[in-house]
Amino acid sequence: MAEYTNMSKEELLREKELLQKKYDEFKAMGLSLDMSRGKPCKEQLDLSMGMLRADIDYTENGIDTRNYGILDGIPSCKKLFAELLGVDVKNIIAGPNASLTLMFDYITQCFAHGVLGETPWREIKNLKFICPVPGYDRHFTILEYFDIEMINIPINSDGPDMNAVRELVKDPSVKGMFCVPKYSNPTGITYSDEIVREIAALKPAAKDFRIIWDNAYFIHDLDDNGDELLNIFDVLSEYNNEDMVIEVCSTSKITFSGAGVSAIAASDANIKQIMKRLNCQTISYDKMNQLRHSRFFGDVSAVKEHMKKHAAILKPKFEIVLKHLENELGGLGIASWVNPNGGYFISLDVMNGCAKRVGELCKGAGVTLTPVGATYPYGKDPNNSNIRIAPSFPPVDELDLAAQILCVSVKIAAIEKLVG
């Protein structure tokens, strides 16, 4: 098949006729397929049922985990996260079930009390954050809730465009940046060592500039040759910048998405300030659930083994989607995508101006995609070209159909644009 951009109008219209027929056949099937959210599937959730034991002793080192107290989490759970993230136990707080809450609450804290003695953000006008795009919609939602202006910068195959970042951080009203450094949501790329170093070396004008390092997919490889992410805390100290990064992660996509354990990793000074807030906000997070987790895994190698079981379920799902993208869109010059080594998403870029139309077409044939634009601040994809595909939840046979419908839709939308 030739590139669409090299075809004549007549050829394109003939092609469209064939596609339309195919599309109508799919439509007639009355399907209802959902590739919209990065939810684990039932088989993945089943992997962790072993932790729900009635017969474990809910005490640890004399701590009755059922009772109040131990604000920073039980020792075994903190230790597990410390080893997973490669930081010291004292720099970990084990949190609630969603790391989103840790991020939202941290921004709240910056509003109410400011960062380590700096002016509280609530007293500052025109706060800005840097947003590598496409990115995670829920990061943008937090910033929008607090009325923080979001500035888009491109994300490349090795991470954010650092020239753009370095330029922006000269502005003292630029207060932070959200990053998903490994298997980035949605592009699937992992920041290169060089980019991580450049981030760690930033010298922002704002002393209270904070990078929210959302390491959501830190151990979520699809096979044995997963990406390696440089541990930013190993580098930050070289630049005397330990306080600049707040790292979060969770077991949401390791154990139970709605009932996992999250963790925050941060410098001594940041941990101290976070603990001060936590002391007002809660008496303790769910330590019984922390204990279930640390007992179920024991150590990092058990978590790694466990993640291989997830990969075995997820990989065929990614493969079926990628196979259709490759077979049906490859070489047409109308779409590009990244083949990720882990994470939860495939990011598909269609022709500029076509993503919304693709979404409509998919919807018309019973396939729900993440709302087009959601991967950009304010829901506005300036190029109207990015589509986030979430293959984790539906069964393989449904994905097979959904991916075909998606490909047909991408082609129809492209032809509609090309023939005008």
Next chain:
Amino acid sequence: MAEYTNMSKEELLREKELLQKKYDEFKAMGLSLDMSRGKPCKEQLDLSMGMLRADIDYTENGIDTRNYGILDGIPSCKKLFAELLGVDVKNIIAGPNASLTLMFDYITQCFAHGVLGETPWREIKNLKFICPVPGYDRHFTILEYFDIEMINIPINSDGPDMNAVRELVKDPSVKGMFCVPKYSNPTGITYSDEIVREIAALKPAAKDFRIIWDNAYFIHDLDDNGDELLNIFDVLSEYNNEDMVIEVCSTSKITFSGAGVSAIAASDANIKQIMKRLNCQTISYDKMNQLRHSRFFGDVSAVKEHMKKHAAILKPKFEIVLKHLENELGGLGIASWVNPNGGYFISLDVMNGCAKRVGELCKGAGVTLTPVGATYPYGKDPNNSNIRIAPSFPPVDELDLAAQILCVSVKIAAIEKLVG
């Protein structure tokens, strides 16, 4: 024994000598007893172990509780809380393990976005809250964190001094009030129907005045003749004031203090605004834990039966402390206390100026009390007279000793004051 205030200096000094001897004997025992926090004891926590079953089906009405989603909580858990609090299911959100978090986060929301379209609190100077005292230290901590000025008003045997409240709410910078309406922390009293009606009828100058109705002990009776609290939501509508009250509660002292489920009850408009924030703050709270709770109990009557088991453990603990107070301090004119029908505390008022000294003496003999002053904003008891006794955690034999030491300490401190 005569009232201390009627005794001569010589009599008092003789009495003190005897007390000092007794005190020294206790001291020599090298005890370490803790009556400082309202923590359930192990036997209470054991009552709920039945909910930790590996064999329950974690789905409800097609909802896989292990996965993301259902921001307001699963239907069965919301229904249980709705019945417990006497409100409509649509006015309930099932929350995280600590109701403290619901309260802190609600104040956060008022800061960031204001109340139902009013000016965000972060833009308002000199915010004030009304604090019935003595009260719950963690309420004060929240207000202090947000730099909200706390104004003490007395709490009487039937609830807050409403004349003082009505006077204060004329000031538009007075934005709210924290209440523990049943088995008030620490005084143990329950607001009378009349007081609840007067609260519901308030017409504060501030449209965004909010009463945080912390119904922490809503079902926590010590015997069958528990106090009855009028359901404020039944009355608010009469005064067109449904939006004024945010009620919270939790199962912290029903199931597991560190791993229960909390709930918020509020008007349609407030629920809507809270949900908007929750949508930014989390993906869902722990629905597996919600399901454990609703399956374990099923309905309100099961919760009531369960609470009788708590009462059977707690009542002897309250009785032993009250027995010593009665026998050893009764009639001396140096202390007063309330005999509560439920809740977690006995509030003891010693002679003005003596509470800190009592705390010191207790500590010297190995008994830890809640820090004196903690029951007041900023940790400052203006009369230096209130002591919160928390009898739930220690075993009865330890309480027996601790209460004796407390009584001796109260007497010594009183004599020290009287002889000057």
